[in-house]
Amino acid sequence: MDVVATPMPGNAPRPVLATEGLTKVYRMGEVDVHALRGVDFQLAEGEFVVLLGASGSGKSTLLNILGGLDVPTSGRVFYREQELTHADERALTRYRREHVGFVFQFYNLIPSLTARENVALVTDISPNPLAPEEALSLVGLGTRLDHFPSQLSGGEQQRVALARAIARRPDILLCDEPTGALDAKTGTAVLEVIARINRELGTTTAVITHNAPIAQMADRVVTLADGRIAGEHRNTEKKAPGELSW
C-alpha cells in the first residue's frame, strides 16, 4: 500500500474536526492499555475518510473521541472553532445531539423498538430531522418500518442504524466497522448507502475498518498502528462500493 504522507493542499476546505497530540490510556480490569499515543488528525468538510488499522490499533478510540463519546487523556480536539477537549458531559451530549451521526459494528439497535421507532429515538430529540420513514427509505427499508431488530437480517439492521444516524441530518457521520458483522454482499449494500449519503447530502464521513479494500472508496485513507498514525494517502480515483472485491 502507498503510505506516502500527503500534505494538505493549500485550497483544501477548512477542517470540521481536528486533533492535536491526542493520547488515551485505559484501565481494563487490572491492565493499562495505551490506545492512542499522540495523534494529529483532521477531517475536512464533505470529506470521505477511511481509517484503516488492525484490531487494537486505536482507530475506534480515535473515532469515539471525535464523536464526543470519550475524552482524551491528553492532547486537544476541535469541532470547527469549538474545543471539545475539556467539554463536560452536558456539552458533549449537546455536540452529539446536534452534529454527529453514529453507526456501530453491532448496530446497537434497541431490541424492544421497531425499525421506525429506533429511528424516531433520534428524530424525537433533533431540531430539524428527516421523517423516520424518509430516512428508512433512503437506506432502502421503506417497506420494513414496523419490524423489530430480531426480525431483520444483519444488513438490514445495519441499514436501520444508518438511517438512525442520518435522520438528524448530522454534520459528521462516524461509522465504526459498519460492515464488520456482515457478509460481502450485504456489506456492499451498506457501503453504497454510506457513499451515497456522503455524495448527495455532503455529510462529512469517517469510516473505520480493518478491511483494506474498502479504503478504495474514500477520498483519503489514514492508517493507524499501535496508537499512532502510520500513514496517509489520497485516492486519485474513488471506486464505487460495487467495484470493490473483498
Add this chain to the structure above:
Amino acid sequence: MRALERKLLRDLSRLKGQGFTIALVVAAGIAAYVSTLSVYRSLSESQRAYYERSRFADVFVRLERAPDALLERLEVLPGVAEVEARQVEDVTLDMPGLPEPVVGRILSVPGSGAPPRLNQLHLRRGRWVEPGRANEVLVNEGFAKAHRLEPGDTVMALVNGRRVALRVVGVVLSPEYIFALAPGSLFDDDRRFGIFWMDRDTLASAFRMEGAFNDLVVRLAPGARAEDVVAALDRELVPYGGFGAYPRARQTSDRFVSNEIVQLRANATIVPLIFLGVAAFLVNVVLSRVVGTQREQIAALKALGYSNGALAAHYLELVGVVVGLGSLLGVALGAWMGRALLGVYMDVFRFPLLAYRLDAGMVAGAVLVSAVSASVGALAAVRQTVRLPPAEAMRPAAPPSYRPTPLERVGFHALFSQGGRMVLRDLERRPWRLLLTSLGIALAVAILIVGRFSGDALRYLMDVQYGQVQREDLAVAFTKSVPDRARRELEMIPGVRHTEPMRVVPVRLVAGPRRYETAIQGLPPEGGLRRVMDTEGRPVPLRGEGLLLGTELARRLGVGLGDAVRVEVLDAGRTVRDARVTGLVEEWLGTSAYMDLTELARLVGDDRVITGATLVVDRAQQDGVYARLKALPWVASVTRADLAKELFREQSERFLTVLTFILGAFASAIAVGIVYNNARVALAVRSRDLATLRVLGFTRREISLVLLGEMAVGLLLALPLGMVLGKLFAEWVARAAVDSELYRIPAIVAPPTYATAVLVVLVAGILSALLVRRRLDHLDLIGVLKTRE
C-alpha cells in the same frame, strides 16, 4: 408517543413477572400502612369527637360516702371547672339462659329527670327515665344486644338483698364504657357485665344513700393540671373514704381504647417500613440488572444524544410505574382491610358513630412514602447508568474478577463441584447482596412470628394464671367485709367442696417520692387455690409479716427485697403502717401486693375479716351452686375461672387465624419477591454460562444448582436468622406495646409458631424458585451462544 416511552412500555411488558412481584411487596407495605393508619385516624378522631360531645370527665374518684353538701367545697377547688356527684352500685343480675350470677353496675342520673352534665349518654332507642317512676333503667347497648333487651323488657337484680325487676326504658351508649370491662375481668364480655342508669332518688333510697354520693366525676378548668386536682381531691376526700382520684388516662375504658390507638399508630409505622425497605432492595437488585443488560443500549442512546438526565428519568419512570401500580393496589387493599378491621373494633368499642376515614392526604402520603423508598432503591442503579461513559459502555464489560473461596484457598478444592464453586465464588464476590437477600427473607419469617406470637404469649399467660395462680372454680366477691366464719354459709351449699378466704384491701403504697394505688390481697398461707409464683415459676410461701410485691409494682415503686414501704389504707380510717418487702412475685396481670391474711389484719389493725372467697365446686352441681349464690345478699360477683379461658379462645383464636392468613400472604409476597427476582436476575446474568454448560453436557438438574444455589444458600441462612429476629421483635413488642400496669406479655414463642413461619416462607421461596427454573427448559442453547455478550 415518543420512542423512549415505547421502549419503557416494552421493557415493562418484558419485566412483568418481576415488576408484578415487586408491586406486590409495595402493595403489602402500603396496605399495612393505609389500613392501620386509616383505622388509627378513625378511632382517634371518633374518640376525640365523642369525648368532646359527651363532655367526658377529666378526673374520676370513688369514695365510701360523702354528703351532697361537700360538693360546694369541691366545686371551688383550684383547677376544677365542674363537678358531678353520682351514686354507683354493683349488683347481681339473674339473666335467663345464664346459670351464673352476672355483674350489673347501676349509675345514678340526676333525680330531676335532666340528663347528666358530664359523661352524657347517647340514647339509641327508647326514652329517658322519668323521675319518680320506680325501677326504670337505661341499659348499655352491648348488654342489650347480648341479651336481646328492648325497651319494655325487665331484668332481675339483687339490690341490697332484695330481688328487684329493673324495667328497661331506653338503650344508651356512654363515653365511660366505650370498652366495657367488668371489675376484675380481663376480657370484655357483654353477656356478663351489664351497665344501667337509674334515677338518683330511686337508687339512693334502695341503698340508703339519700343526700349522699359515692362517686365523683370532674371536668378541669382550661389549663389546669390533672395531677393537681387529683391531689386536692384526695386531700378533701380522706374523711369520706376516698379510694384515690385518678385522671382520665387511668380510666379503664379510656385506657384500653387509647392503648389500642397507640398500638395502631406504632403498627402504621413499623410494618410498612419493613415492606418498603424490602421493596427498595428489590428495586435495586432488579434495576441494577436491567441497567447491566442494557449497557449497550444506554451507550447507543447516549451516542445518539440522549442526556444523562433523560436516561435517569427513563429508568426512574420504569420504577415509577411498578411502584405506582403497587401503591394503587396497596391503597385499595388497605382501604378494604381497614374497613374490615374497623368492623372488628365496632364489635368491641361502642362509639355512637365510628366512621371509616380514608382521606386524600393519607393516600398521597402512602404513594409518596413508597415513591421515596423505591427511589432510594433505584438511585444506585440509575447512577450506574449515568456514570457510564458511552465509549466504555460500547465495549463489553471487563470480565468480573473472581477468586477462589477461602475454603478453596486453604486446600479444600475437592469439596466442591464446578457448579458449587461457581455459586460460592459468586457469593463471595457479593456478600452484601447475599446478606440483604437473607435479611429480607428473614424479615418475612420474623413478621409471621410476631404476628402469631401474641397468641402463644396469651396462651402461656392463661395457662399460668388459671393453671397455677388461680386454681379455684369460682371466685366470689362480697359487697362488704364479713367475718371469716361467713364462709361456713358458702360451704353448706350442696356442691361446694372446699372454700378458701380472701381479702382485698385498697391501699396506697409509698416509697420515698413514689406512690402507687393498688390493693393488698390477703391469702391464707395454708391455702392452695390462690398462689403466688416467683420469677422461676415456683410457688412462694406466704409467711410472716412481710409484703410480697409483683415485680412490675416493685419496679414502679423503685423498691427491692428488704426495703420498707409505707402502707396507707384507703378507707375512712386511713390507717398508715410500715411494712417490709419480703418477696418479689412474677405477676402477668395487674399490679398487686400480697400478704398473709392474718398478718394483713394485724397490719390494718382489725379482726380477720374477708372480702371474698375462692371455691371448688362439683361440676355436676354447678348450676345449683349458682342459684344459691345469687340469693345471698352479700355476694357482689361470682367469677368463673374457666370462663376466662373460654372467652380467650373465642375472641383470640378466630382473630389470630385471620391475622396469620393476612401476614402469611404478606410475608409470602416478600419471600416470593426476593427469591423470584434474585433468581430471574441470576438467570439473566448466567444464561450464557448455563447454555454453555448445557452444551458441554450438564443436565438440567446440574445447571439448576448453579442457578438456584445462591438462592438456596440465602434462604437457608434466612430461616435461623428470621427465627432470631422474630424472637427479638416479639420481645420488643412484649416490652413496648402494652400498658404494663394492666398486664405484661411474656415473650414466649411456641415451636408451632416458628414452624409455621419457616414453612410458609420456605414454600413461597421454593415455589418461586421453581417458577424460574422452568425457564431453564426453554434455554436457547444455540441462540445464546451466538449473541455477543
